Amino acid sequence: MLFEILQVALIVAISPLITGVIRKLKALLQSRRGPGIFQPYYDLYKLFRKDSVVSRNSSWIFIVTPYIYMAAMLTAALLVPVFITQSLGFAGDLIVFIYLLAMARFFMAVAALDAGSAFGGMGSSREMAISSLAEPTMLLSIFAMALIAGTTSLGDISQQLASSPGLVRPSLFLAFAAFFIATLAENARLPVDNPSTHLELTMIHEAMALEYSGKGLALMELSSMTKLVLFLAVLSNVFMPWGIATDATPMALAIGMIAILLKIGTLAAVIALIESTFSKMRLFRVPNLLTVSFTLALLAVISYYIL
Amino acid sequence: MDFSSLFVAFIILSFLGALAGAALNGRPGASRIVSFGCAGLAGLLGIGCAIGALLGGTFELSLFTGRFGTFSFSVDGLSAFFVLMISLLSLVVAIYSAGYVKEYEGKYSLGLMGFLYNMFVLSMVLVVTAHNAVLFLILWEAMSLLSYALVVYENRNKDAVKSGFIYVLMTHMGTAFIAVSFLLIAHFTGSFDFGSFVGAGASMPSVLKSAVFLMLLIGFGTKAGLIPMHIWLPYAHPAAPSNVSALMSGVMVKTAIYMLIRCSFEYLGVTDTWWGLLVLLVASISAVLGVMYALMETDIKRLLAYSTVENVGIILMAVGAAMVFKSYGLLDLAALALIAALFHALNHALFKGLLFMGAGSVLYATHTKNMERLGGLIKKMPYTAAFFFIGALSVAAIPPLNGFVSEWLIFQSLLLSSNFPEMAVKILIPLTVGMLALTGALAAACFVRAFGITFLAMPRSENAESAKEVPPTMLVGMGLAAILCVLGGVLATFIVPFIDRATAPVIGVSIASKLVYGLVLSPVVHSFSSVSPLALAGLLIVILPVVYIASNLYGGRRKTVVGDTWDCGTPLNSRMEYTGTAFSKPLSMIFSSIYRPRKQQKETLTSSPYIKRDITYNDEIEPVYEKYLYSPVARITMEVARRASAIQTGSIQAYLAYIFITLVLLLIIFR
Numbered sequence: 001m002l003f004e005i006l007q008v009a010l011i012v013a014i015s016p017l018i019t020g021v022i023r024k025l026k027a028l029l030q031s032r033r034g035p036g037i038f039q040p041y042y043d044l045y046k047l048f049r050k051d052s053v054v055s056r057n058s059s060w061i062f063i064v065t066p067y068i069y070m071a072a073m074l075t076a077a078l079l080v081p082v083f084i085t086q087s088l089g090f091a092g093d094l095i096v097f098i099y100l101l102a103m104a105r106f107f108m109a110v111a112a113l114d115a116g117s118a119f120g121g122m123g124s125s126r127e128m129a130i131s132s133l134a135e136p137t138m139l140l141s142i143f144a145m146a147l148i149a150g151t152t153s154l155g156d157i158s159q160q161l162a163s164s165p166g167l168v169r170p171s172l173f174l175a176f177a178a179f180f181i182a183t184l185a186e187n188a189r190l191p192v193d194n195p196s197t198h199l200e201l202t203m204i205h206e207a208m209a210l211e212y213s214g215k216g217l218a219l220m221e222l223s224s225m226t227k228l229v230l231f232l233a234v235l236s237n238v239f240m241p242w243g244i245a246t247d248a249t250p251m252a253l254a255i256g257m258i259a260i261l262l263k264i265g266t267l268a269a270v271i272a273l274i275e276s277t278f279s280k281m282r283l284f285r286v287p288n289l290l291t292v293s294f295t296l297a298l299l300a301v302i303s304y305y306i307l
Numbered sequence: 308m309d310f311s312s313l314f315v316a317f318i319i320l321s322f323l324g325a326l327a328g329a330a331l332n333g334r335p336g337a338s339r340i341v342s343f344g345c346a347g348l349a350g351l352l353g354i355g356c357a358i359g360a361l362l363g364g365t366f367e368l369s370l371f372t373g374r375f376g377t378f379s380f381s382v383d384g385l386s387a388f389f390v391l392m393i394s395l396l397s398l399v400v401a402i403y404s405a406g407y408v409k410e411y412e413g414k415y416s417l418g419l420m421g422f423l424y425n426m427f428v429l430s431m432v433l434v435v436t437a438h439n440a441v442l443f444l445i446l447w448e449a450m451s452l453l454s455y456a457l458v459v460y461e462n463r464n465k466d467a468v469k470s471g472f473i474y475v476l477m478t479h480m481g482t483a484f485i486a487v488s489f490l491l492i493a494h495f496t497g498s499f500d501f502g503s504f505v506g507a508g509a510s511m512p513s514v515l516k517s518a519v520f521l522m523l524l525i526g527f528g529t530k531a532g533l534i535p536m537h538i539w540l541p542y543a544h545p546a547a548p549s550n551v552s553a554l555m556s557g558v559m560v561k562t563a564i565y566m567l568i569r570c571s572f573e574y575l576g577v578t579d580t581w582w583g584l585l586v587l588l589v590a591s592i593s594a595v596l597g598v599m600y601a602l603m604e605t606d607i608k609r610l611l612a613y614s615t616v617e618n619v620g621i622i623l624m625a626v627g628a629a630m631v632f633k634s635y636g637l638l639d640l641a642a643l644a645l646i647a648a649l650f651h652a653l654n655h656a657l658f659k660g661l662l663f664m665g666a667g668s669v670l671y672a673t674h675t676k677n678m679e680r681l682g683g684l685i686k687k688m689p690y691t692a693a694f695f696f697i698g699a700l701s702v703a704a705i706p707p708l709n710g711f712v713s714e715w716l717i718f719q720s721l722l723l724s725s726n727f728p729e730m731a732v733k734i735l736i737p738l739t740v741g742m743l744a745l746t747g748a749l750a751a752a753c754f755v756r757a758f759g760i761t762f763l764a765m766p767r768s769e770n771a772e773s774a775k776e777v778p779p780t781m782l783v784g785m786g787l788a789a790i791l792c793v794l795g796g797v798l799a800t801f802i803v804p805f806i807d808r809a810t811a812p813v814i815g816v817s818i819a820s821k822l823v824y825g826l827v828l829s830p831v832v833h834s835f836s837s838v839s840p841l842a843l844a845g846l847l848i849v850i851l852p853v854v855y856i857a858s859n860l861y862g863g864r865r866k867t868v869v870g871d872t873w874d875c876g877t878p879l880n881s882r883m884e885y886t887g888t889a890f891s892k893p894l895s896m897i898f899s900s901i902y903r904p905r906k907q908q909k910e911t912l913t914s915s916p917y918i919k920r921d922i923t924y925n926d927e928i929e930p931v932y933e934k935y936l937y938s939p940v941a942r943i944t945m946e947v948a949r950r951a952s953a954i955q956t957g958s959i960q961a962y963l964a965y966i967f968i969t970l971v972l973l974l975i976i977f978r
Contacts, residue, residue, distance in 0.1 A: 121885020
């Protein structure tokens, strides 16, 4: 249990940093100086200290959603191996992980409708539309991983791939690519959604959190940052678990820790690069992108059988 | 203990409830208490009898032996499971009905309602226990006619009568297919007893066997609401009184699934792989299209009816997977898929029953089921809203509720398809995984919309504004169903072994010991994956207060100010809220090739083209099945009838001449 809690703590602790790094890199790529990489910590610190304003139209759903969102993220984090292939695998596998995120999304989308603002409705409607296209991709990628590793348990996939390099096949990369696109869609990143805008017509995720303030907003923000890092951790350790500790010796743990930080850092840099080079897609172009990712996932499964 | 006495007591009590309800017609209050009281008690007896039978107390009850063999009822594992499902839902719905039917007091006969309700539940229980083909068909017909009577219960409502007509037409078409296939099977076994049907497939020529299977699939598919035979379902289920909708959607469609399982696995024997693949394919299309149409509905009860089409699709996907596994002789995996199917059937009965009861409460309180006229009900009807929310979470497969656990099991059985020996089949399965995932995600979108638009934000009409919470009996019925939805998920590890007892005789192997490890479910191949709904619930329950306390400690307690929603400076009113139609617009545009939406926009201009006097906007989706499948059939039928009417002159002499000529011809031919 110790490692699981440590891993969750690590994920939550570094998630504002990763967001800060992405923002800083984007600023640099755009020839701006940008705020420091620790800025998200300061923002959260400030938000936790502020009073909240709650709409008179809203109900208990609006109040409890930030807590449930965060709790769902933490529960999901318990299932994910970070620096060691140990996690609470018995409680749930990769499918449960996806469904815990679906739980968070369900609450957030309902809460967005609660205040009665058209922005919330718009965000909620678009989020549910896009996620329903991203979910088949994620589950097919899981299917491909289940074929390759013979299990859908996150820790076991890492263990299998890390200990037997012979398992690496073309379908692994196809599944990785598919899951990566789904990650961008699920985390409201470019080219699906612009995380740094508050322009009504383009936003999805931000529109849903628009009514939140103070502690509620802080929790929503922190949860979203955690969600991104969780996805990056899954991408790192499920699809390329090299370097992860397979036993609890200090040396292996140290290597595992460095490996995961490097991998998450690299992926974050890739996201920053994508966000600086691609523009946001029109909403009704997004399905095309997600169809591409679905096809990749399907190819991943088929190529496993054929190749 | 002899559980057959409980079964007999169940039958007697149901009759008693029906007759007492009818007899007390003059006193509506007494009638509803007595008839639904009896229905509730009968439900308890049914539960007891079913649990007893599942634990090994199976029994058979013979009525008499006649021309068509022995008319008897048999409660074995599979029957008992369905009896349990029907009784459980009937119990909670009976409690709910005791309050709900007050709505009809003074408008329609409550005695009739009590009578029909009891008889309808009884007919369903007898259908899943009948042990003779002829008896089954009689009861099947009785069930159809009783439910028809309930659909047209509001007989002054033209829509209900029209819906009833479509229903009675479709269901009889289905029954015809079933009757023909039973006759064909009986031809080979020489008896109408279901006992002799077991293994009948072995002695049938394979072409005929496949033909019988296809007819059964059409026949039972019609009752279950499989696309494209589903068209009656979105009319009939919403037209019935809500308590009956709960039963029709919750359990009546399952009787068809019951018999389909029995016929394909026990009587015909699944030997051809393509049977299973066909079921899998049709079911996955049904699931995806069902939820897509649900997303476009603004009538809550029709939305729920389409969601039933979706869930029947999901259940039959698992049944199809079980058939494929069985045809390859992978019995453990077949059992896993069938357990998943039955578990989802049970869960669907509970959450769909709950949701229909919730929709009924909304209808009771606001007299409208159009969600565009609702909103803000969470403040007027807090309990109903909370229960409906739990139902919505279940149907959207949110962990750790029951819908999630059964859907997880279905995913696992599909993922384990890598064990299939044939490449073509292996490649087909990932598509169905994708479709199941799409179905799940769309269902979540659908119920975010259903709950959010109906219960949240500001009321959109006077009706919603003046809504009041429903009477306690209705709340108790919904509350029980909601608790069962939560327990069904969290305690899944205790329920699955029971289901295994129902599937073990069908498949031939018991896999409880390979599926349940203490509080963990792990499908057959132990290292493959596992889930522990109880652990997940425990984690969430522990983590939630931790998050709450931590975020309140960090930065100190802060004030919460009540204010306006951000309105960009224009005071917000209910017409500015997002509507259900707007919510599903992105999806209707993304899937426009399926919906084929038609837009009509009419503008009346003033003298200036830039200033419009008024705009009418009409947006509808094309009713594909009615237009391309059923209308042509109806047209041809009408045309043939019109042509045939040429010989119907209306004069008695002509008809006498026809009779005479026919008689002479028959005498010549058959002399």
